[in-house]
Amino acid sequence: MSLDCFRTLCHQLETTYGLKPTLNVGIEESVAMFLRICGHNEVQRDVGLRFGRNQETVKRKFYEVLRATELLACDYIKTPTxxxxxxxxxxxxxxxxxxxxxxxxxxxxxxxxxxxxxxxxxxxxxxxxxxxxxxxxxxxxxxxxxxxxxxxxxxxxxxxxxxxxxxxxxxxxxxxxxxxxxxxxxxxxxxxxxxxxxxxxxxxxxxxxxxxxxxxxxxxxxxxxxxxxxxxxxxxxxxxxxxxxxx
Structure with a gap:
């Protein structure tokens, strides 16, 4: 994924689909952890080590991004006309x-x-x-x-x-x-x-x-x-x- 595409995805998830940053974890980091798990099949422990976060934080952020992505999917994935x-x-x-x-x-x-x-x-x-x-x-x-x-x-x-x-x-x-x-x-x-x-x-x-x-x-x-x-x-x-x- 290109950097521009990644930034566009983060912006859409935040402005349109309700993904919120927290005091310690921003939108970009949350989406990056989500993509490492989905796109590269990494487990929570490895993602936590990569980003310097505990597994509970990785799990919580994964589901926050997942909920926003499901809403995005409803708008973009359509049955054939x-x-x-x-x-x-x-x-x-x-x-x-x-x-x-x-x-x-x-x-x-x-x-x-x-x-x-x-x-x-x-x-x-x-x-x-x-x-x-x-x-x-x-x-x-x-x-x-x-x-x-x-x-x-x-x-x-x-x-x-x-x-x-x-x-x-x-x-x-x-x-x-x-x-x-x-x-x-x-x-x-x-x-x-x-x-x-x-x-x-x-x-x-x-x-x-x-x-x-x-x-x-x-x-x-x-x-x-x-x-x-x-x-x-x-x-x-x-x-x-x-x-x-x-x-």
Whole structure:
């Protein structure tokens, strides 16, 4: 981050989003400690040693800046407009998916994130991964940028249930235009606006996941051929989740 950008960020957080300096810690120092933790994955102890502060001060300032940054995010992070959903991604035009996935406007999936809850709520938040969690649904584009996030579902909810809750509860959720779709996996229905892969039937096993094609025979039929490239395109959301979790 350049010095001018850093100063602009500090100024906005102070004047627009309520971040206040204290007698001993200024705005710039608070934001700098916050960025060291978020941007460089440093722990509070190391940040405290770097800035000459105790861990309690680092923790308190981190949450003060976090609250202001959340308000800033509400103004700057927007769901895609209808106009953007109509536009074909540039990377799709130049890559191996064109024109076969010309209706692609994003990849959707759910991810479980651990959460601590009181004993009386554990049944609601207990997931199939044998832990309490949130089931977070997200959509990203080919640039690995989130375009939509729904983070309010308990872990017991199936991916389809989370999608239904988001559609019914959030006016910001945007369905694609009639000729566009989100690429989804088996956890979601194959319907208007959502393109899912072929499923195996009683008479035929159809491979889908990328791992099933590695060190194995190439696609054996048109269903597996479609699934192979569908899984390759949809993997963008899994890679985005991986980068986010690593942060």
């Amino acid at each position: 209808r106009q953007k959903l109509h536009r074909i991604p540039d990377r799709l035009m130049d890559g191996k998916y064109w024109p076969f996935f010309s209706g692609f406007v994003g990849a959707m999936d759910g991810v479980h994130v651990c959460v601590k809850v009181t004993p009386d709520l554990q049944g609601m938040y207990w997931s199939r991964h044998d832990r309490t969690s949130f089931n977070i649904m997200a959509i990203c584009d080919l640039n690995m940028l989130f375009t939509y996030v729904w983070n309010g579902a308990p872990g017991y909810c199936h991916d389809t249930s989370v999608l239904t809750i988001a559609q019914n509860s959030d006016p910001e959720f945007s369905l694609p235009p009639e000729d566009k779709y989100y690429v989804v996996d088996f956890g979601y229905p194959n319907k208007q606006g959502f393109l899912a892969p072929y499923r195996s039937s009683r008479n035929m096993v159809v491979r889908y996941h990328m791992s099933s094609f590695e060190n194995a025979p190439p696609p054996q039929n048109k269903q597996e051929f479609f699934n192979r490239w569908h899984a390759s395109l949809r993997s963008i959301i899994e890679r985005t989740f991986g980068v986010w979790k690593k942060k």
